[in-house]
Amino acid sequence: MTVKRSPGRPRSSNSDRAQQILHAAGRLFADLGYDKTTIRLVAESAGVDPKLVMHYFGNKQRLFIATVKVPREVGKAIALLKLAPKSTWGKRISEVIWIAQKSGSLQTLVGVIRASASEPEAAEMFRQFYLENLLLPIVSGLEVDHKELRAVMMSSLMAGYTFTHQIVGIEDFVTAKEKTRKQLFAAIVQTILSQDLK
Amino acid sequence: MTVKRSPGRPRSSNSDRAQQILHAAGRLFADLGYDKTTIRLVAESAGVDPKLVMHYFGNKQRLFIATVKVPREVGKAIALLKLAPKSTWGKRISEVIWIAQKSGSLQTLVGVIRASASEPEAAEMFRQFYLENLLLPIVSGLEVDHKELRAVMMSSLMAGYTFTHQIVGIEDFVTAKEKTRKQLFAAIVQTILSQDLK
DNA sequence: CCTTTATTTCTACAAGTGTTGAATATGTCT
DNA sequence: AGACATATTCAACACTTGTAGAAATAAAGG
Numbered sequence: 001m002t003v004k005r006s007p008g009r010p011r012s013s014n015s016d017r018a019q020q021i022l023h024a025a026g027r028l029f030a031d032l033g034y035d036k037t038t039i040r041l042v043a044e045s046a047g048v049d050p051k052l053v054m055h056y057f058g059n060k061q062r063l064f065i066a067t068v069k070v071p072r073e074v075g076k077a078i079a080l081l082k083l084a085p086k087s088t089w090g091k092r093i094s095e096v097i098w099i100a101q102k103s104g105s106l107q108t109l110v111g112v113i114r115a116s117a118s119e120p121e122a123a124e125m126f127r128q129f130y131l132e133n134l135l136l137p138i139v140s141g142l143e144v145d146h147k148e149l150r151a152v153m154m155s156s157l158m159a160g161y162t163f164t165h166q167i168v169g170i171e172d173f174v175t176a177k178e179k180t181r182k183q184l185f186a187a188i189v190q191t192i193l194s195q196d197l198k
Numbered sequence: 199m200t201v202k203r204s205p206g207r208p209r210s211s212n213s214d215r216a217q218q219i220l221h222a223a224g225r226l227f228a229d230l231g232y233d234k235t236t237i238r239l240v241a242e243s244a245g246v247d248p249k250l251v252m253h254y255f256g257n258k259q260r261l262f263i264a265t266v267k268v269p270r271e272v273g274k275a276i277a278l279l280k281l282a283p284k285s286t287w288g289k290r291i292s293e294v295i296w297i298a299q300k301s302g303s304l305q306t307l308v309g310v311i312r313a314s315a316s317e318p319e320a321a322e323m324f325r326q327f328y329l330e331n332l333l334l335p336i337v338s339g340l341e342v343d344h345k346e347l348r349a350v351m352m353s354s355l356m357a358g359y360t361f362t363h364q365i366v367g368i369e370d371f372v373t374a375k376e377k378t379r380k381q382l383f384a385a386i387v388q389t390i391l392s393q394d395l396k
Numbered sequence: 397c398c399t400t401t402a403t404t405t406c407t408a409c410a411a412g413t414g415t416t417g418a419a420t421a422t423g424t425c426t
Numbered sequence: 427a428g429a430c431a432t433a434t435t436c437a438a439c440a441c442t443t444g445t446a447g448a449a450a451t452a453a454a455g456g
Contacts, residue, residue: 017433033316035233039414049435054415056433116365117315118231123366131368146382149374152362153382159366160358164350167314168321168357170329176347180395184344184351191389197378215403237444247405252445 018056020046025053026067029111030166034064034118064115068125069108086143090190093138094182097158097189110166113159131155139193146197153192161185216254218244223251224265227309228364232262232316262313266323267306284341288388291336292380295356295387308364311357329353337391344395351390359383 024045028037039060043050057063084092112129115122135158136151144150164170174181222243226235237258241248255261282290310327313320333356334349342348362368372379 033233035231036316038412040412050414051416051436052434060414113361114315116361117312118234126366127368127371131362131371146374146378148372149379149382152368152372153386155368156358156362157355157386158358159361160354160356163311163314163357163361164329164354168324170325170350170353173325173329174346174350176344176395180344181347183395184347184390184393187389187393188351188355188386191385192382195382195385197374197381236442238442248444249406249446250404253403258444 017046017048017052021048021053021056021063022066025063026107026111029064029067029115030107032114034115034122039063061119061121064111064119064122065125067108068112068129069105086194087190089142089193090186090188093154093193094186094189096138098182098185106162106166109158109162113162114167126155126159130158142193144193149197150192154189157185157188157192215244215246215250219246219251219254219261220264223261224305224309227262227265227313228305230312232313232320237261259317259319262309262317262320263323265306266310266327267303284392285388287340287391288384288386291352291391292384292387294336296380296383304360304364307356307360311360312365324353324357328356340391342391347395348390352387355383355386355390 021042025037025042028042028045032041039050039053042063043053046053053063057066109130112122112126116126131151135154136147139147139151139154219240223235223240226240226243230239237251238248240261241251244251251261255264307328310320310324314324329349333352334345337345337349337352
């Protein structure tokens with residue numbers, strides 16, 4: 001894939017290298033973590049010179065930030081929740097989280113979690129994007145007390161589930177079918193949201 | 199703390215540098231993660247020459263492994279569980295996890311989670327130590343189905359809770375008292391262990 | 397006392413890192 | 427056509443990394 005080219009502007013500008021770089025970077029950050037993802041690796045993986053990465057994104061930190069995309073499907077899901085009866089919250093919300101993951105933002109989440117392990121700024125991004133912009137609004141739409149605590153617990157569950165499955169790679173350890181796993185996941189969400197707390 | 203010394207064997211060998219190094223390393227791995235924890239930093243933090251770290255532990259990976267200590271208090275806790283009625287499992291087990299964390303192995307857990315983000319070997323250690331040697335035995339002592347699934351969910355909860363609280367640093371976000379947090383935590387564990395699954 | 401062994405430091409190497417300067421080729425605007 | 431901006435590459439700098447060689451000092455054993 002690494003096509004050798006001479007320096008200079010290409011004849012037809014339909015390549016969109018920036019997008020290629022972003023794509024390669026997103027994958028590498030999710031697979032290797034922040035430190036082990038080097039500019040040179042990203043460049044090589046995108047079939048591009050390292051300097052081009054710097055040209056487009058300035059520095060490594062900004063490159064990482066550029067790879068983070070907040071899921072969009074969440075807005076409409078929140079609206080639906082207020083109408084649903086309390087007993088179905090767990091199932092509904094875990095469905096939303098499941099969908100959000102499948103729709104491509106799972107890679108972003110893994111990248112952010114991995115980066116958080118070494119970059120405090122990434123940890124801050126986790127708090128902002130996934131807690132404040134995602135889970136807290138969801139919980140805020142419901143009629144419960146201790147909203148922050150429940151939202152934090154949801155984020156813990158989300159991070160932990162992603163950690164064990166995508167980073168530790170525990171899949172092959174569990175023989176249960178996906179349907180059963182989702183059922184348990186939903187039950188936990190339901191507990192987090194509707195457990196009586198004194 | 200950094201006492202300058204000349205090369206050569208010290209007069210009194212009551213210093214136990216290896217222990218000092220291990221102590222400093224454990225703290226740094228937990229605070230900075232695997233990559234950002236350099237041999238030189240560990241050495242400086244222990245008031246010691248970098249080569250001495252290599253002398254005692256061979257290389258960085260073995261140094262990390264040496265800092266990992268599996269909690270001991272768990273064995274006796276497991277024995278107690280079989281006698282307890284099902285409705286109290288959540289409370290009991292979350293108590294065990296809470297105690298295990300407070301007793302110094304929290305730092306180890308944080309270190310392992312951080313390292314897992316960049317070192318697959320560390321992720322494997324998480325699976326072995328916390329899932330196979332800790333949570334799976336606990337669940338195995340109980341009369342439930344889908345033991346692996348429930349154990350994995352417990353490990354997810356444990357990792358996620360540690361991640362949000364120790365790495366993301368979400369403490370100040372939650373105004374709920376510790377008692378309330380523990381109550382919710384216990385309820386989740388109870389759900390994981392006793393939820394009916396088809 | 398003399399050899400051996402354990403502990404500790406100094407020095408340095410080879411590799412890899414993020415990042416920059418300068419050059420080159422193409423497109424775009426006046 | 428000429429001036430300027432954009433896209434791209436090559437080469438390199440300054441720094442940090444894990445790690446190794448060799449030496450210095452003191453204890454231990456004969």
